[in-house]
Amino acid sequence: MTKEMTIKQATERMVDTEINAIPQVLIEKAYFENDNFESFRNITPLYDGQQVIYDNEEYTVFNSDYEGNAILTHDGVQMIEVNPFEIDEIENRPFLPMWSTMWQTTSFLTYWIENNMELVASLGFQIYECDDLDGLILGIDGAGYDFYEMHWIPLYNAQGLKWHNKE
Template identity: 75%
Template sequence: MKNEMTIKQATERMVDIDLNAIPQVLIEKAYFENDNFESFRNVTPLYDGQQVTYDNEEYTVFKTEEYEENVILTQDGVQMVEVEQYNIEEYDNRPLYPMWSTVWQTSNTLSYWIENNMCTVASLGFQIYECDDLDGFILGIDGAGYNFYENHWIPLYKAQGLKWHTQD
C-alpha cells in the first residue's frame, strides 16, 4: 500500500525537512545585545500588488523584478511614479523582526529556490532575512492569531511546485 499524504501532511513534512525553527530571542541576543546588528539584515523585496506609502500617500506596487532597484507605483490603477525601492517610507520602516517569536532557517535546497523567487516568497507573507553567521535565509512571519499552515506554509509548498501529497 502506497503512503498517502494530504497536502497539510506534506507541508508539515516540508517544514520539518527544509526549515529549522529558531527562537527569536536567540537572534536578539546574538546580534542586537552585542551591537552586531549589521550581520542580520531584512532583505525582503517589494512585490507586485504590495501596498506601500510614498510621499505620505498610499500606492500599490505595479511591477517588480527580482532584485530590481526601481518599482512603478500606481494609485487606483493609474501609473503614477517610478521610484527607487529605498525611497519608499513603509518599505524602509518595516519592523526589524516579525511579530511571531520564532524564525526559521532554510535548508540549502529551499534557500536556492527562495533566492530565485524572493518576490513570490514575500507575497506569501514572509519576511526574508540574511545572516552572516548562518547559511541560507531566515524566514519570519509578521502575524499571529491565525493558521500559519493555511496562510503561509501551504502556499509556500504549492509555490515550489512540490507534489509530495496524494490528497488535497
C-alpha cells in the same frame, strides 16, 4: 504499500525537514543586544500589489524589480518610478516579525527562494540573510491564525512539490 499523505501532512513534512526553527529571542540577543545588527539584514523585496508610503502618499506597487526600481500607482492612475530604498514605509514590514519563531532554510529551499523572492514575499514571509548562518531566515509577521493554511501550504504549492497523494 505507499502511505497516503494529505497536502497538510506533506507540508508539515516539508517544514520538519527543510526548515529549522529558531527562537527569535536568540536572534535578538546575538545581533541587536550586541550591536551586531549589520550582520542580520531584511532582504524582502517589494511585490506587486503591496501597499507603501512614498512622499507622504499611499501607493500600490504596480511592478517591482528586486535589483532596480519600483513602479508605484496612486488611485490607479498616477504612476511613478522610484528606488525601493526611497520608500518611507512598507505595509506589514516591521524589521522583525511579531511571531516569536523564525526559520532557517536548508540549501535546496534557499536556492529556490533566492530565485523566487517576490513570490515568497507575496506569501507573507519576511526574508533575512545573516553573515553567521547558512541559508536564509524566514519570518512571519502575524499571529492568531493557521500558519499552515496562510503561509506554509502556499509555499509548498509554489514550489510545485507533490509529496502528497491525497487531497
